[in-house]
Amino acid sequence: MTAVRPSLRVEKRLLAAGRVTVIGMDEVGRGAIAGPVAVGVAAVTLDVGRVPQGLADSKLLSAARRTELVPVVRRWARTAVGMASAQVVDEQGIVPALGQAGAAALGSLVADGLDLEGAVVVLDGSFDWLSRAVPPTMHPPTGSLDVVVRVKADRDCASVAAASVVAKVERDSLMTTAHEDAPHYAWASNKGYGSTAHYDAIRAVGAHDLHRKSWLHQASSVALDGFDELEVVGR
Known part of the structure; x- marks a missing residue:
């Protein structure tokens, strides 16, 4: 399958409109019958460099290529992965589990020093499963975290593609172990x-x-x- 090369067009438009940080977000493992659901995030700012060569939606890349890209992506953007266990999926359902995993990924970025003030999350898909799961303590002082949903964002937006790659590699490693x-x-x-x-x-x-x-x-x-x-x- 030929990979579609993502760009920073959407991210740069949001940054030009006054956003300080754009956080791409994507999930992995939603349809599995075993293992956690994983959500990756990749945060970029105005000084973001060129899109890493060969970056694409994780589903369009070989396992070897995804693994090669992880250290490149981690140097290019601030990344994190959050997970919600199979038990959470069973007890609360897949949508709350996705939200918990996404909030955990964001929490890792915040713990690493990322300020969510002026940030926007670009979430792959057509439904916002994140907003309700983000605790008030993580909201910027000026209000709730801004979330934009975009169909095929993992294909078109470099930050979301990067998020999909780090999430896929981390979850695959867990299942292999x-x-x-x-x-x-x-x-x-x-x-x-x-x-x-x-x-x-x-x-x-x-x-x-x-x-x-x-x-x-x-x-x-x-x-x-x-x-x-x-x-x-x-x-």
Whole structure:
């Protein structure tokens, strides 16, 4: 698949309009049946340099290329990744989980010294799942954090593409590490998504603590035929 090269056109327009910082934000792992949902952020300012060569939406890049880009992206922008566990997804739902992960990522930037006064978040998609999750203590003194949603921002906006890359690499690394303790689920290859091997392993040995149990119960009858209750195994 040919990667679409993102630009800073949207970011520079926002900065020219008076924004101090533009924070690209994107999620990874929303559709997985195991593992956390991850949200990446990449903050840029007026002095941002040229877009790193080869940067694109993480879905359009090979695993090797994403890994190569992470240190480049981290030098180019201020980045962070927040996560919400499978348990949070089960207990609160995917939208609150996304919000918690996004707020955690922003909180990491703030802890690292980023001032949210004059900042705007460019959020990939068509729905703002972030604003309600940002605690009042993180709001700028002048009011609530400004959030702009943009469809295909991960493809078009360099800051959002950068956020997607750091989130994807960090989440994939977590799932690859988890594979070492539970190799039968093939997480090193499927990263927690619902592959045939993944579902076969759930049938054979039951569900792991990293599985989103509510999602397994709601999965297709073909994928999970024969499940009455899901026994939790592992950690």
